[in-house]
Amino acid sequence: MYGPASAPGMRTRNVSILKYLFKPKKPSNAEIWQPEDEEEEGELGEGRTGSMASEILPEILERIPKLKSQDVGESAEAAQEIVSLTNSTSNEEDKLIGKTGVIEVLAQIMMKGSDAGRLSSANAIANLVANCESNKILLCNIPGSLSALVSLASVSDKGASVVARAMLNLVANKELAVAVCRTAGALETVAGLVLKGHMSTKEDAAHVLHIVISQGKDNAVMVANTENALQALKSAARADNCTDEARLWSISALQGLSRCSKLRISLLRSKIIEDVCVPLLSQQDTAGAWQEAIQTLAVITAANLTGWCEDTVLVNHREEVAKLVHVMAMALTSREFGSYKFKNSQVLLALWSLSPNDSFKSELVKAKLLELCIDMIALAESPETSGPHKGMNLHMLLEMVYHFMFLEAGAAKFKELQGKTILESIARRADPLARKLARGALWQMGYRDVCPQQEAGNHLFVSFSKEDEGRVRQLVRALNSKGLSTILSGERMQADGKKNGKKESHLYAMSRCISSVSAVLVCISESYNISAACRTEAQYAEEVGATVIPLLLDDSKPAKHLANIASLLDCIDATDPSSLDLVVMEITEELKLQGKATGDGQGQAWNGFNGGPPTMAMTNLRGDKATADEEEEPRDQSHAHVTIPDAVSSPWSAYDSSFMRGAQMDDSLQS
The missing domain is CATH 1.25.40 (Serine Threonine Protein Phosphatase 5, Tetratricopeptide repeat)
Structure with a gap:
């Protein structure tokens, strides 16, 4: 076969660089292949x-x-x-x-x-x-330089080849990929080369679209909205007269588009499943350096689009679905599968989409997905958020475990793997979503009486408007004198409230604090009623079911959006600064009535688990809410990496993980 696999950094196409294509990336200039030894230098020319x-x-x-x-x-x-x-x-x-x-x-x-x-x-x-x-x-x-470059594609076949190679070298830079997308006619030209270019040109053009899509969801949307782009990728992915490399980059580009929730409906309407995934999965001949990777990318694409549906086409390809567990293990250990090195986030999103589907749960459990989930949870808990472990999302992993606990064999297997200890440790966290998922999984496993209770706390979250800070500070001093500690709106709860050396966001700090305190004091005033930030805090307290104690700081009535948590009759009158002792006494009595912990140890600890199974309202798997598809990572990572409290020993320390050590995979996964 003439021509090498396309790769950023190419000068000419007179030597094959297939063996260099998937070498581990260098720390610097990571997107560009460079020769590493004298022999490779010699292949390029003079060295x-x-x-x-x-x-x-x-x-x-x-x-x-x-x-x-x-x-x-x-x-x-x-x-x-x-x-x-x-x-x-x-x-x-x-x-x-x-x-x-x-x-x-x-x-x-x-x-x-x-x-x-x-x-x-x-x-x-x-x-x-x-x-x-x-x-x-x-x-x-x-x-005008990029426009002039694009226009050369129509001059001759050689011009088209030069344009594809130049574009491939340019889009390896993320900022320049955006510039190329915004150049009039650039994406249309590249799509045309995928559709009608010669073999080597088709490879390079398909690779350009693959890289552009992987650089961000905005780029992906622009590619999907480009005339003939989807048609070109569909045609190249299933065409018999294309090289395996061109087919690989085309299906990989379609897989990248399927990760973007904004595009899933349009992709389904374009019949990506029927026209591309089904034909690729139905091919009997799996020979070839890339064929196995191409079929796996087709499975991932179909899973991203319809994995949760009972009538998904993947029900006829259960073996390929089960193989995703092995592909995930290879991705975690930075090893190639079918001559292609998959990213963690690519496979994890597909497995997450498949986890609610009862049709695949048994096969995935037999393929040792739960064992691998324990490894991935450990990686998500790791303070490292980059490198080979990038893309591990704790919430997605916990939701997968939660769905598998509905399968009797899945619950039994997770008990055998000491999964109960892991879930109990996570159920003690301040992160409300992680706690909710862990408790839901424990409930499905049958541990309904041992779900960990939230530790009794003396903290009160004080929600107030900045204009009332002077009055609120006086109230806080009075509360502290009675042994009640407070967390003021806008402050970090703990000195360790940082991620990777950076302060956490205000919204995350708010959610973590409100979810872990005994009660929320809502200090209502004229300025509080019109404050957007205060409204957010009050609404979040209502959504998570926190105990709310409303206080009136002036003659204003509670705004309409506070009606469910702060009726006028329930408000404690705090308008007189000289009667703060009475206000503190009323707050203390209210905490006792609610069964909350008080400063002098009275009252009972609040059991955050209310005796019933938690509801799972995390996201709509059909794509109504965006997942973290864009940096090659699924969902917002702001809550994902939570360190284990010092008082809790690592629950997976006893698990002997061959995957995490980078050892050889279990032979049973090879089938």
Whole structure:
């Protein structure tokens, strides 16, 4: 087969770089492949070093006057000579060449020269931006350069090939991917190359769309809204006359689109399942370096779109669904599956979408998904949120476990794996959603009397308007003198309320505090009634069922949006600053009536688990709420990584995890 697999950083397509395509990414310049040893350097050409720049720069400078010549033939010839000179330059050489001003001159020829000059200039530019970020930014800052580059696709087949290669080198940079998307006609041109280009051009163009989609959901939406883009990807993904690489990048691009909740309905209407996933899954011949990865991507795409539906097409491909557990294990250990290295978030979202479907629960449990869930929960609990473990979301994992507890074999297996201890530790957390899911799973496992109670707390959350801060501070001092500790609105509950060295957001701090206190004091005043932030705090307290004690700081009546938690008759009169002792006494009596802990130890601990199974209202799996599809990570991660309290030993410390150690997979997963 002619031509290598496409990869950012390509200069020419006269050598095969299949074996380099999925090497572990380097810490720096991670999106660009670079040779790593002498043999690989030799395949690229001369294996130049930084010292060779002194030889190339004079030759480049010598040709700049020719590039500026009014003779179009002479300028085209000079541009072609620069192509030859830059075919094997190093990153440092490219950077030095970019500082000579040659890119600006080449861009001018590309915009106004003859067809031959434009092609040669574009070819030279594609070489110079292959591995040099500064040259990429320099090119995109030249007005009209991207439009001129795009227009070359219609000049000739060679022009189309050069455009696809240059685009591939540019979109490896996230900011430049956005710039390409916003260039008029760029995505339409790339989609046209996927649909009608030659083999190597088709590969590069499909890879461009794959990278653009993976750079963010906004890019994905622009690709999906591009005329003929979906049709081009569908055609290439299932076409027999395409190379395996072109099919791989096409189905991978469709899988990236399926991760975006905004696009799922339009993808279903475009018949992605019927036209692409079903034909790929029905293929009997699984030979080929990429075929196994292509079929797995088809399974993930179908799972993202219809995994929870009883009539999903995947019911006829249960073995492929069960294989996702092994693919997840390979992703966690940064190993290839079917010559393709999957990301954690890619597979996790598919498994999460499948978990509510009773049709697959038995197969997934037999494939040891629950064992792997324990590993993934441990990774989500880890303070590391980057690197190979990126994409682990605690809430998604707990929801998966919750759904599997409805299966008798699943509940029995999780008990055997000491899952009860894990869930009990999580059920003590301040994070309301994690706590709710853990308690729901415990309930389904049959542990209805041992669900952990929330520890008795003496904290009161004080919700107030900033204009009333002086009055509220006096009240807080009076409460503290009686042994009641307080958390003021806008303050962090604890000194360790940080994530990765950064302060947590106000909304997260509010939700964590309100979920962990004995009661919420709502300090109503004229300014409180019209404050948007105060309204948010009051509504959240109502939603989570927190005990609310309303106080009146002035003659204002509670606003209408407070009617469910603060009727006028229930409010404690705190308008007189001289009677704060009486106000504190009434607050204490109210806490006793509600069965809450008080400062002197009276009252009973609040059992946050109210004796009935928690309701699971986390999200609509059909995509009504967006999941964290965009950075290649599902859902908001702000609550996901919660450290284990010091008082609780790690519940999974006794679990011998071959997956986490990076050892060989269980042989039973290979089938």
